[in-house]
Amino acid sequence: MSTEQFTGRAVPGPPVAVAPTAPPGAGQAPPGRPLASRLPTLTGLRAPVALAVFLFHASLLFPSIRLLADDSQAEGFYRAVAQVGGLTMPFWFALSGFILVWSHRGNPSPAAWWRRRYVKIVPPYIVGWILARVLVDGADGAHTTTAQSFLSFFMLQSWVPDVPTNFAVNNVSWSLSTEAFFYLAFPALYPLVRRVPAARLKYWIGGVVLAICAVPLLTYAVVPVGTAVVPNEPAQSANYFWFAYIFPPTRLLDFVLGMLVARAVMLGRWRNIGLAGSGALLVVSYVVALNVPMLWGLRVACLLPAVMVIAAGAMADNEGTSSVFRNRFLVWLGDISFAFYLVHFTVLEYTRKLLGDRLFGTPAAIGLLAAQFAVSVLLAWALYVCVERPVTRRWSRSRRARV
Known part of the structure; x- marks a missing residue:
């Protein structure tokens, strides 16, 4: 059993940046090669990653999610995706x-x-919050306190060293709370990243990677163990998990690493092994993550391969090489992935609420899981079409800027 089972809440979730349009002057392309204006491969890559998050959440063994009746099958399902x-x-x-x-x-x-x-971010976030609050918590807020609801609504939940608070209301919204901190910091961070000389980017990237690798060591050294020790993992605690995995300043390192790698790619300073090679390395790193202590798996094992996949995807689009993730259907799924993230956990919990306490055999559980995924996709599409896209188009610039 791991932290997400112990707390009754879950952990992974995506940020909300979408595949961009790069304007002139956004960076310096390698000599003779302009930057691609769009990166559809990175949008398409969001689809399988979002699916992995969905499967992880569907595998959780606590009563508000679990569908499988067979204990060994349920445990095996969870163990296979435990380090997503x-x-x-x-x-x-x-x-x-x-x-x-x-x-x-x-x-x-x-x-x-x-x-x-x-x-x-905020309009779709609020819709997702309301859905979770009404459908899962209920009108009386039986599963959350007023303080937890307040913190969750205003994207402050990830700052509190209390795992139930981190995952209050809409379970997965903690990462948006963390992401909001990145966005607040970006206008100050961007000029600093731009000032890094091209020849020294590799040293800065290496330094940030080392800093992330030091997070588990720092966590074990300075964070109090507290009283919430995870069953069957006595070396871990909820305090450890919060500081290393959720706390916004700790996760800012991942964000800065992405910024630096983007500059390296834009300046022709990144050594690319391609999507296939990076993907294979990511699979190997995931197996490693399943077999190392929890914090090392959560923070370190898959770090470099994940970044290599991102860089390889961008370079595939920039160089016009083939990419399976440029498929129209995957790109569509990637476009709605933020909305999917906001609604899918509510669908999982609400389904379980409707079904009562009954558990199911494997064929029925697989069928229900497929139905949950389909409903999540449809709700995500509706949220994207009715809220995210029109609000962004209408309100992203001030009236003066639109004139």
Whole structure:
């Protein structure tokens, strides 16, 4: 049993940056090669990563999620995807930093930049929060306190060293709370990243990687163990998990790494082994993550391969080489992946609520899981079409800027 089972809540989830349009002046392309204006491969890559998050959450063994009646099958399902958070979160946070650097336009004021982020994130976030609050918590808020609801609504939950608070209301929204900190910091971080000389980018990237590798060591050294020890993992605690995995300043390192790698790719300073090679390395690293102590798996094992996949995807689009992730259907799924993230856990919990206490055999459980996925996709599509896309188009710029 791991931390997400102990707390009754779950962990992985994506950030919200989307495949960008890179304007002139966004960075310096390698000599003779302009930057690609769009990166559909990175959008398409979001689809399988989002699916991995869905499967992880569907595998959780606590009563509000579990469908499988057979204990050994349920445990095996969970164990197979137990370290998805260690793969997806470095990917999502680094992808966010990468895309925001690649797509950065000119020199907008911090207020204008924050406005664009706000209108993209907050309206869908609020809709997802309301759905979870009404359908899962119920009108009386039986599963959350008033303080937890307040913190969750205003994206402050990841700052509190209390795992139930981190996952209150809409379970997966903790990563948006962490991501909001990245967005607040980006206008200050971007000029610093731009000032790094091209020849020294490799040293900065290496330094950030080492800093991330030091997070588990720092956590074990300075964070109090507390009283919430995870069953069957006596060396871990909820305090460890919060500091290493959720705490926004700790996760900022992943975001900055993505920013630096974007600059390296844009300046022709990244050694690419291709999507196939990077993907194979990511699979191997995931197996490693399943077999190392929890924090090392969550923070370190998949870090470099995840970043290599992001860079390889961007370079495939920039160089016009083939990419399976440029498939139209995968790109569509990638476009709605933020909305999918916001609704899928609510679908999982609400389904379980409707079904009562009954558990199911394997064929029935697989059928229900497929139905849950389909409903999540449909709800995500509706949220994207009705809220995310129109609000972003209408309100991302001030009225004066639109004139």
